[in-house]
Amino acid sequence: MSDDVKQIVLRAVGVKRYYYGEGDTVTKALDGVTLDVFRGEYLSIMGPSGSGKSTLFNMIGGIDCPTEGMVFIDEIDVAQLDSYELAWMRCFKIGYIFQSYNILPTLSALENITLPMLFAGMSPGDARDKAAEILKLVGLGDRLFHRPYELSGGQQQRVAVARAIANDPVIILADEPTANLDTKTGADIIDLLNRLRRERNITVISATHDMKMLDVSDRILWIRDGKVDRLEERKDLKITVGGISGH
Amino acid sequence: MGAVVDKATNVDNGQVPEQTDISWAIAFRVSLAGVRRRFGRSMITMTGVVLAIAFLSYMLATESIINALVNLNDDQLNTRLQQMGINIFRGVKTEPMTLLLLGLTLLTCMVGITNSMLMAVTERVREIGTLKCLGARDEFILKTYFIESSLHGICGAVIGLVLGLLVAISVCAYNYGHQTLLSLPVLSLAGNLTVSLLIGAVMTVTASLFPAYVAARKQPVEALRVEE
Numbered sequence: 001m002s003d004d005v006k007q008i009v010l011r012a013v014g015v016k017r018y019y020y021g022e023g024d025t026v027t028k029a030l031d032g033v034t035l036d037v038f039r040g041e042y043l044s045i046m047g048p049s050g051s052g053k054s055t056l057f058n059m060i061g062g063i064d065c066p067t068e069g070m071v072f073i074d075e076i077d078v079a080q081l082d083s084y085e086l087a088w089m090r091c092f093k094i095g096y097i098f099q100s101y102n103i104l105p106t107l108s109a110l111e112n113i114t115l116p117m118l119f120a121g122m123s124p125g126d127a128r129d130k131a132a133e134i135l136k137l138v139g140l141g142d143r144l145f146h147r148p149y150e151l152s153g154g155q156q157q158r159v160a161v162a163r164a165i166a167n168d169p170v171i172i173l174a175d176e177p178t179a180n181l182d183t184k185t186g187a188d189i190i191d192l193l194n195r196l197r198r199e200r201n202i203t204v205i206s207a208t209h210d211m212k213m214l215d216v217s218d219r220i221l222w223i224r225d226g227k228v229d230r231l232e233e234r235k236d237l238k239i240t241v242g243g244i245s246g247h
Numbered sequence: 248m249g250a251v252v253d254k255a256t257n258v259d260n261g262q263v264p265e266q267t268d269i270s271w272a273i274a275f276r277v278s279l280a281g282v283r284r285r286f287g288r289s290m291i292t293m294t295g296v297v298l299a300i301a302f303l304s305y306m307l308a309t310e311s312i313i314n315a316l317v318n319l320n321d322d323q324l325n326t327r328l329q330q331m332g333i334n335i336f337r338g339v340k341t342e343p344m345t346l347l348l349l350g351l352t353l354l355t356c357m358v359g360i361t362n363s364m365l366m367a368v369t370e371r372v373r374e375i376g377t378l379k380c381l382g383a384r385d386e387f388i389l390k391t392y393f394i395e396s397s398l399h400g401i402c403g404a405v406i407g408l409v410l411g412l413l414v415a416i417s418v419c420a421y422n423y424g425h426q427t428l429l430s431l432p433v434l435s436l437a438g439n440l441t442v443s444l445l446i447g448a449v450m451t452v453t454a455s456l457f458p459a460y461v462a463a464r465k466q467p468v469e470a471l472r473v474e475e
Binding site: 054057105118120 | 276277284285379382383466471
């Protein structure tokens with residue numbers, strides 16, 4: 001894959017998002033962000049809270065529309081999609097992983113993973129088989145029928161990862177996936193994401209504060225005041241991480 | 248990788264696959280799982296329906312039973328009926344005041360259901376957002392709430408009408424003796440039960456329309472919100 005010309009899966013062009021408050025107050029959550037993300041890449045988005053990180057994240061995820069500018073996901077212009085097509089895109093193109101797992105509490109692990117496949121129109125039987133297979137892949141082969149409250153945080157996040165890859169998405173969006181986990185479990189989740197990315201050539205975009213996560217990233221995007229502060233390659237960053245962790 | 252390319256060409260042709268064929272079945276499973284998991288909550292919502300329908304069914308059943316007794320035209324029974332203040336020549340007919348009371352009861356119960364369903368929506372904002380992130384459409388969310396409220400409505404109405412009927416029969420049997428049980432107007436009681444069931448189901452679903460609409464309009468962004 002690395003020999004090929006890099007294929008762009010996500011392109012943001014001059015994305016702006018303004019929130020209009022009372023009177024003439026305008027909050028510029030995003031103020032012109034331009035970004036290309038390549039297939040199979042691991043991109044981390046960093047920035048202090050209130051920097052527009054989450055807003056950018058929502059734009060990329062097709063769950064919010066920019067005030068100005070364009071977002072292309074797999075060459076589809078998000079702004080031109082109606083709500084049906086947006087739902088379709090969220091179903092097929094993007095896998096979401098949340099900070100607080102968001103496993104549906106009323107369903108078992110298996111059912112949680114089956115659901116997006118059923119939305120995609122797969123037959124229940126096929127969906128179950130595939131879900132069981134994916135759960136084995138993330139190391140939960142013996143937890144198929146457990147309910148979320150019977151699983152640990154790390155296991156729940158694994159279910160979430162499994163659910164995210166259920167429909168073979170192009171992009172996995174992970175919003176602080178390790179923030180609620182201890183260091184060891186967090187590292188396991190990162191390894192899992194990284195492995196899936198390599199094996200399946202999925203692009204992983206993740207918002208994070210976790211230094212371990214930065215270590216596996218191909219590039220890191222720093223956001224500040226709604227603008228791209230800087231975009232670093234991993235090789236430049238190695239030094240920084242080494243400095244921080246004292247190696 | 249090939250599959251991904253196929254999907255990409257799909258949307259360019261404007262061929263968004265249909266979700267409607269199967270999603271009723273999925274919606275039913277999701278709703279049922281929800282009701283089962285949150286059984287306590289469902290019971291509280293249902294209690295409103297049970298009480299209102301029990302009242303309705305009690306009124307209707309009492310009327311049918313007493314009219315059947317009046318039709319028997321038995322001397323002893325007629326004396327007893329007159330002692331209870333019933334006109335044995337005209338039978339009983341529900342008075343406007345009683346009807347008003349019934350209407351108010353049903354209305355109060357509806358407001359209660361709407362209220363508790365709205366709370367359920369607020370509680371489940373993140374779940375709804377997550378479902379939408381997984382690719383659920385507005386209609387799917389609507390369907391799950393429709394099914395959930397129908398389940399509440401039908402179960403609540405069935406329990407309520409059985410309760411109302413039992414109370415009506417017991418009270419009449421106590422007042423007028425064993426004749427009541429021997430001459431139960433089965434047909435007209437069955438009619439009453441059907442009416443109660445229908446009113447209960449329609450009432451619950453109507454009361455849930457607004458909460459379901461609110462739920463369907465929730466945005467997927469809600470899934471990302473963190474409140475601990």
